[in-house]
Amino acid sequence: MEQLSFLGVSDSSIASAAEGGKICGTCQRLLAEELFEANYRNLDGTLRRSSRCNFCKKEAYQHLRRLKQLHPPPAKGTKCAVPNCERMGTCLDHDHQTGLARGYICSQHNSAFAYCNDSVEGVRNLLVYASRWTERPG
DSSP states (O other), X not given: OHHHHHTTOOHHHHHHHHTTOEEOTTTOOEEOGGGSOXXXXXXXXXXXXXXXXXXXXXXXXXXXXXXXXXXXOOOTTOBOSSTTOOSBOOXXXXXXXXXXXXXXXXXXXXXXXXXXXXXXXXXXHHHHHHHTTSSOOO
């Protein structure tokens, strides 16, 4: 509780978390739902909230800002670092486990890699799936 109070979380937020809060997908802490950004409304009108708490989102944003200071964007017109891609490398790709920058890639490859959980294993699994469909019936 002291750690949460240090982060500016009120006692009432801690109490409401105990009454039915949400677990942050990053720090795994049980927090009050109001500490998660409301993304949009579901069809039934209920709020859909982020899987990461506001503290973890802020920390991730600050880390990315520091990385971009250490690794400034390449010159305008620089291609994506993924081989054979002709799109512009506008997104700083980084390892979410180590925090190290990997390079600037296009937004499509950045999204694709994120959907594969930013892992080589995730990309391999997708390739295994895709390879099942390389031969199409007549």
